[in-house]
Amino acid sequence: MNHSPRTTTMAPIPVSDTTGRGGADDHMQAVYNELRRIAAAYLRGERPGRTLQATALVHEAYLRLAGLGQPWVDRNHFLGIAARAMRQILVDGARARGAQKRWAGMDRVSLTETLIAAKHEDAMLSALDDALVRLGEVDQELARIVEMRYFAGLSIEDTATALDISPATLKRRWALARGWLFRELSAS
Amino acid sequence: MGTRPGLAVSGIERVVMTPDERWKRVKALFELALEQMPPNIDAWLDQQGETDEDVRADVLSLLRHQERSGSFLNTPIADQAPDLISESHPLQEGQVVDKYTIVRELGRGGMGHVYLATEPSLKRQVALKTLAPELAANPEYRERFIREARAAAALEHHSGICTVYSYGEVDGTPYIAHEFVDGRTLRAEIEEGPLPSLEAIHQTAVSLADTLGFAHQHGITHRDFKPENIMRATAGRLKVLDFGLASVTTSAGGPASFVTLTGQGTLMGTLLYMSPEQLRGEKADYRSDVFALGLVLYEYACGVHPFASAQPMGIMANILNSEPTPASMHRGDLPASLVAILTRCLAKNPEGRFPSAVELTVALTSDAPKPRQDAAPAADHMVGWWRTHQLAVIALYLTACVLAWQVKEWQAGHARALFMASCIAAMIGGVLRSHLLFTERVTTTQLTEERERWKYPLTAADLVIALALLADGAILYFGDRLVPAVLTVALGLGIAAGRLVIERVTTAATFAHSDRA
Numbered sequence: 274m275n276h277s278p279r280t281t282t283m284a285p286i287p288v289s290d291t292t293g294r295g296g297a298d299d300h301m302q303a304v305y306n307e308l309r310r311i312a313a314a315y316l317r318g319e320r321p322g323r324t325l326q327a328t329a330l331v332h333e334a335y336l337r338l339a340g341l342g343q344p345w346v347d348r349n350h351f352l353g354i355a356a357r358a359m360r361q362i363l364v365d366g367a368r369a370r371g372a373q374k375r376w377a378g379m380d381r382v383s384l385t386e387t388l389i390a391a392k393h394e395d396a397m398l399s400a401l402d403d404a405l406v407r408l409g410e411v412d413q414e415l416a417r418i419v420e421m422r423y424f425a426g427l428s429i430e431d432t433a434t435a436l437d438i439s440p441a442t443l444k445r446r447w448a449l450a451r452g453w454l455f456r457e458l459s460a461s
Numbered sequence: 462m463g464t465r466p467g468l469a470v471s472g473i474e475r476v477v478m479t480p481d482e483r484w485k486r487v488k489a490l491f492e493l494a495l496e497q498m499p500p501n502i503d504a505w506l507d508q509q510g511e512t513d514e515d516v517r518a519d520v521l522s523l524l525r526h527q528e529r530s531g532s533f534l535n536t537p538i539a540d541q542a543p544d545l546i547s548e549s550h551p552l553q554e555g556q557v558v559d560k561y562t563i564v565r566e567l568g569r570g571g572m573g574h575v576y577l578a579t580e581p582s583l584k585r586q587v588a589l590k591t592l593a594p595e596l597a598a599n600p601e602y603r604e605r606f607i608r609e610a611r612a613a614a615a616l617e618h619h620s621g622i623c624t625v626y627s628y629g630e631v632d633g634t635p636y637i638a639h640e641f642v643d644g645r646t647l648r649a650e651i652e653e654g655p656l657p658s659l660e661a662i663h664q665t666a667v668s669l670a671d672t673l674g675f676a677h678q679h680g681i682t683h684r685d686f687k688p689e690n691i692m693r694a695t696a697g698r699l700k701v702l703d704f705g706l707a708s709v710t711t712s713a714g715g716p717a718s719f720v721t722l723t724g725q726g727t728l729m730g731t732l733l734y735m736s737p738e739q740l741r742g743e744k745a746d747y748r749s750d751v752f753a754l755g756l757v758l759y760e761y762a763c764g765v766h767p768f769a770s771a772q773p774m775g776i777m778a779n780i781l782n783s784e785p786t787p788a789s790m791h792r793g794d795l796p797a798s799l800v801a802i803l804t805r806c807l808a809k810n811p812e813g814r815f816p817s818a819v820e821l822t823v824a825l826t827s828d829a830p831k832p833r834q835d836a837a838p839a840a841d842h843m844v845g846w847w848r849t850h851q852l853a854v855i856a857l858y859l860t861a862c863v864l865a866w867q868v869k870e871w872q873a874g875h876a877r878a879l880f881m882a883s884c885i886a887a888m889i890g891g892v893l894r895s896h897l898l899f900t901e902r903v904t905t906t907q908l909t910e911e912r913e914r915w916k917y918p919l920t921a922a923d924l925v926i927a928l929a930l931l932a933d934g935a936i937l938y939f940g941d942r943l944v945p946a947v948l949t950v951a952l953g954l955g956i957a958a959g960r961l962v963i964e965r966v967t968t969a970a971t972f973a974h975s976d977r978a
Contacts, residue, residue, distance in 0.1 A: 363538060398538065411484055419534070426537035445492040451534050452491075452527030459526070 755806025
């Protein structure tokens with residue numbers, strides 16, 4: 274299997290812009306920066322409330338970018354890009370914190386248990402991201418579902434709408450994506 | 462349940478598929494299987510007309526993994542995104558903090574962050590430790606942070622303790638700049654395995670005890686000694702970090718403030734290496750450090766916590782109430798002296814431990830025999846067989862005496878002398894074997910020596926009994942008591958074989974590793 278090395282920020286997301294609109298990388302960069310900026314503002318106490326919902330984060334970024342008159346202010350398209358930006362931010366952060374590169378020495382049981390434990394989940398993000406790149410090579414849609422559900426925390430309905438499929442179909446494909454990744458990570 | 466028109470794939474046979482086509486079939490079958498939940502997937506796949514072996518195998522394996530995946534990915538990481546994003550970089554790469562320039566983040570803990578930084582004027586690397594901004598507002602945490610710097614600074618002339626360079630503040634966040642140790646923590650070593658060699662255990666034990674002993678000599682108790690706080694530099698030198706809980710005089714701080722000073726994030730990790738008196742909220746002293754050092758060394762040597770339990774709370778309960786599993790149960794090749802030292806460190810009552818790490822260091826360096834290299838793997842379960850053998854032989858002695866007595870009753874004469882000889886030999890053998898059993902249980906360290914010392918007397922005793930039984934057998938045979946004669950001879954041969962062949966083998970199997978020095 275082709276393991277594409279992914280070490281640098283942003284650049285090598287092997288994605289074609291399925292919506293047919295151009296400039297996906299620029300959009301990604303804009304959303305990425307915006308999400309980070311909003312999160313940092315919360316930390317400095319410029320926004321009220323200590324806890325910041327991930328979805329609130331995404332929506333605030335959307336409102337701001339839409340307000341700036343970006344040409345791609347289609348909400349569904351935005352959600353897809355925001356989900357990928359979230360994935361990138363979280364994986365970059367995990368890598369910066371010295372995440373494990375493999376799921377070394379983990380059997381299937383501890384794999385599940387490990388993902389329940391939040392701290393380790395962070396450490397595993399790098400390996401998950403690599404597996405997700407491979408999944409994207411097999412089936413781009415499944416990779417996008419994982420980005421939206423897991424990395425952006427979007428609901429079944431929101432994800433289904435954004436991908437233009439029925440919620441029932443989405444549920445089955447989400448199950449397929451989880452099974453595929455679980456197999457991939459268990460084997461590594 | 463009929464086939465569905467949606468699966469046009471079913472009719473195709475013997476066509477070479479592209480990976481893409483194959484995946485489409487796998488995906489379609491997987492989704493349909495989830496919808497219909499057939500009880501027998503294999504039969505169901507036949508029903509669907511799927512003949513491609515690869516496709517069938519892939520569908521089966523994906524369904525199996527999906528079933529087993531439990532809660533995998535079901536809780537979005539997004540829920541933690543704000544924390545993960547927001548706290549990721551209080552200090553940025555390239556940022557200048559007083560005379561230091563930040564290079565990158567090294568790690569983080571419940572208390573704050575550690576960065577690698579450079580000090581351009583001296584061209585050296587330093588570790589910059591900051592207190593988390595949300596904690597910096599709390600005077601108690603600031604106090605603890607400063608205390609760490611002071612404790613470490615007071616001890617900087619020991620190579621096992623990080624040298625503190627300076628203390629300062631950046632944007633209201635206090636930081637400590639100290640020596641940068643390039644390496645990994647003892648926690649990482651324990652988790653990544655493999656189990657260390659006896660040589661490595663000995664060196665680690667001596668080095669850690671020496672470092673803690675140095676602190677104790679200067680009146681400083683560490684109070685938070687654990688594998689996470691110990692770094693092994695790439696050069697091999699061990700460094701003890703994080704004197705954040707250290708108390709400079711034995712009465713300073715006290716348990717009450719200690720509990721509040723322990724942040725939520727660090728609470729668990731700390732409690733697992735606490736002494737019973739600390740867990741009870743009593744005063745910690747040098748002996749509490751000795752207990753923690755015993756825990757760390759035990760875990761390092763055996764790979765498991767001596768009070769292991771599935772639940773963290775269970776470990777604490779075990780620390781308070783249970784005796785630790787002897788280290789030799791996990792690793793039979795540990796020198797008995799080290800096992801005894803660990804047991805003493807882990808005594809529930811502080812009175813039972815070494816008074817401080819200084820005495821512990823002495824015990825480790827003087828008492829410990831030189832660790833043996835290429836020791837055989839644990840043969841601990843064999844000890845049970847060895848004990849059984851000893852007890853069985855003692856029982857045979859009794860049987861032999863009873864037999865000899867019976868023969869003497871039947872045919873006095875030579876048999877009387879044989880009975881006397883048997884009794885004396887059985888008494889000597891019995892006492893010696895009991896002595897060895899006692900040594901093995903109680904003063905384990907001397908077992909090898911004692912076995913060696915009594916080897917020939919034991920063989921002599923056994924052979925006397927065996928020969929006496931053979932002679933008794935002859936007497937019975939000539940006295941026309943055939944059956945007792947056969948039994949007596951058999952017992953005699955059994956005792957001789959037991960000593961000359963069987964015991965040799967079981968002893969070798971049990972003690973080979975400790976005898977090879």
